[in-house]
Amino acid sequence: MTNDSNPTSVQLGLRAVSALPKLKLTADGLIPAIVQEAKSGRVLMMAWMNEASLKATLETGLMNYWSRSRQKFWIKGETSGHTQKVIRWSVDCDADTLLFQVEQIGGACHTGYESCFYQQFDPAGNTLPITEEKVFDPEKTYAH
């Protein structure tokens, strides 16, 4: 991966993705990945990938990320079992954002909600009530 400018263009060294456009990564070598439930269209989360986590995602069919706060590679569901199976994905017109459509096991959010975007606001910024239930109990899920 070259990393001499911001944003950085790279060509992933994967035979299977020879047609993949050159991705524009941040100076840290990262690209944002939006994750959407394939059937419902609900946006579940956004996380960051580096070249290694994108490569692992394409090779395994399960979402892999790079944690900026922990500076660590992570597989979604490695603790909770709440993996995300890739159905299809897209690169945007600027090649600096990825969108993955997935099958989500359990819920995507560490709080227990299906989506990390459970707190909604109206257009003026007033908080809307949360009308959905949690889909799992995080205390139980992350206890073992």
Place this chain on the structure above:
Amino acid sequence: MTNDSNPTSVQLGLRAVSALPKLKLTADGLIPAIVQEAKSGRVLMMAWMNEASLKATLETGLMNYWSRSRQKFWIKGETSGHTQKVIRWSVDCDADTLLFQVEQIGGACHTGYESCFYQQFDPAGNTLPITEEKVFDPEKTYAH
């Protein structure tokens, strides 16, 4: 806006958003905004906001951004007329990503497609054919 750490927490100085959580901005004072068509659920684009563009979005009901490449405030649709009216929006559990559900006039992508994510790939990274038509002609739209 304080800007002495990364990520930076700020409280927007808006009366209408007193309940808004403190947002975690990047060192540059930015936060990513995912934009989704409210009716279809299709993800249209991702762009960046700073405090001023978020404030303008909440005050006008139309999506406003910050362009990193041009270092410039921009209103979506200011040239093309393809504005995005905010229906509702969300802050994620980490308060570092925003999701806007909008009514999109015309198309979101400067290429003429409805969504910037028109190029899809299968889970292994093979390119899928583009099966949709452009919703506008960018040469005509951006000519005047």
